[in-house]
Amino acid sequence: MARIEPFRGIRFTSPDVSDLIAPPYDILSDKDKKALLAKDDHNIVAVDLPHMPPKTAGPDHVYAQAAGDVTRWIDIRTLRREPKPALYAYHQTYKLGGKTLVRKKFFARLRLEEFGEGSVFPHEQTFGGPKEDRLKLTIATRCNLSPIFGLYPDSENEISGLIDEAIEREPDQSGMLDGVSNKLWVIDDAPTIKSIQVRLADKPIFIADGHHRYGTALMYRQKIMEEMGARPDEDPMNYVLAVLGGMEDPGATIQPYFRTLVQLSHITANALQKALSATFAWKPCPTPANAEALSEVLRAAGPRTIALYMAKDDACALITPKENDPLAALAPDRNPALRQSPYMILHSLLIDRVLQPNLNDGRPVSIHYHKTMEEAIKDARDHEGIACLMPATTMNELRDICLAGELMPQKSTYFFPKLATGMVINPLY
Numbered sequence: 001m002a003r004i005e006p007f008r009g010i011r012f013t014s015p016d017v018s019d020l021i022a023p024p025y026d027i028l029s030d031k032d033k034k035a036l037l038a039k040d041d042h043n044i045v046a047v048d049l050p051h052m053p054p055k056t057a058g059p060d061h062v063y064a065q066a067a068g069d070v071t072r073w074i075d076i077r078t079l080r081r082e083p084k085p086a087l088y089a090y091h092q093t094y095k096l097g098g099k100t101l102v103r104k105k106f107f108a109r110l111r112l113e114e115f116g117e118g119s120v121f122p123h124e125q126t127f128g129g130p131k132e133d134r135l136k137l138t139i140a141t142r143c144n145l146s147p148i149f150g151l152y153p154d155s156e157n158e159i160s161g162l163i164d165e166a167i168e169r170e171p172d173q174s175g176m177l178d179g180v181s182n183k184l185w186v187i188d189d190a191p192t193i194k195s196i197q198v199r200l201a202d203k204p205i206f207i208a209d210g211h212h213r214y215g216t217a218l219m220y221r222q223k224i225m226e227e228m229g230a231r232p233d234e235d236p237m238n239y240v241l242a243v244l245g246g247m248e249d250p251g252a253t254i255q256p257y258f259r260t261l262v263q264l265s266h267i268t269a270n271a272l273q274k275a276l277s278a279t280f281a282w283k284p285c286p287t288p289a290n291a292e293a294l295s296e297v298l299r300a301a302g303p304r305t306i307a308l309y310m311a312k313d314d315a316c317a318l319i320t321p322k323e324n325d326p327l328a329a330l331a332p333d334r335n336p337a338l339r340q341s342p343y344m345i346l347h348s349l350l351i352d353r354v355l356q357p358n359l360n361d362g363r364p365v366s367i368h369y370h371k372t373m374e375e376a377i378k379d380a381r382d383h384e385g386i387a388c389l390m391p392a393t394t395m396n397e398l399r400d401i402c403l404a405g406e407l408m409p410q411k412s413t414y415f416f417p418k419l420a421t422g423m424v425i426n427p428l429y
Helices: 030-039 060-075 131-141 158-166 189-201 211-228 267-278 293-303 342-359 373-382 393-403
Strands: 009-010 079-081 087-094 099-111 148-152 173-177 180-187 205-209 240-248 258-262 280-285 308-309 317-322 366-370 384-389
Touching: 060 079, 060 131, 099 148, 099 158, 099 342, 131 148, 131 211, 148 211, 158 180, 158 189, 205 211, 211 240, 258 342, 267 280, 267 308, 267 317, 267 342, 293 308, 293 317, 293 373, 308 342, 308 373, 317 342, 366 373, 373 384
Parallel strands: 148 240
Antiparallel strands: 009 079, 087 099, 087 180, 099 240, 148 205, 173 180, 258 366, 258 384, 280 317, 308 317, 308 384
């Protein structure tokens, strides 16, 4: 069962946190960090990203400085700890495809479970991440500075309804970050918290973003247990800071993650069509003008369809597997839900079984990942490649694959907007 707990979070004291919050550490450059600190030297990035780049661990003193800054900011009342345990309603208002959407979520402590042993599920494979850096930061500050993002099924939006009733007032804090409005409400009413806990208890939690942060929390718990022995169940080390939202929330969307297969100047559209002819139907099409147009084209073409843009020929085509279950023979031990994923089909069939052995002399194909269609096409033109213009993974696909115990290929989902770091800090003491 999924277990959440309220906690006495640490928050900035300013009601407007626009200059104090930051994007997640793992998407920031040194230039980004300097720009955030130029707005306010108390920006959360000062403590959440003490070492650049975070893919490697920095010297001990940078983490000690981050811990000292947290303590100092509390002393000077830049930060303060909540007087009572609370949950924290969190709304992000953003624009997508000409529409204004509100994604509704809440902060809580989520009970840690080893993957495969409970109700918390990863959804995709991940690259090697900056866990050593994150572990050193957690040990030094004794805090979760940034949250994981989890999704739970809630077809009737019961939990969201409870939260809506509890926040019929102006937000306690708000801030703009990269065009996204972030609003926070403190919920410290014990009966409301209990009702939310009860309704969430029988639901699975699917990690949308933050697999590395979750893994770091497990490492931190293990380290504390090795040093101090078993700790009480309520010890904060057994929990991780999480932002949780309903899968059926109208404001919750999954965006596609595009790929560019680069340095393939020797591959023409005709050669690719011929190589794919046994397994994919091929239909030439105009290059989509934008992501919305691409989404319409793929939706009309049917499930599992992918658009390929070939820079060498400045041409685009739709490819659709000829078989209903094209990976059945190649991966009979994998769950059908995973075998139907366009991302699994792209990697396991198109790249690994067709393009690499037949058109690239068996050499591994170099893949670049992009969050926009325009970036993928530009990369294809700049690096003599093929842009793979993907459909978005649906919430139902994500749920079915997770519950089957499977993992999608890395970067099969893009959750936008990213959570803001600095809205709430979880003290591990």
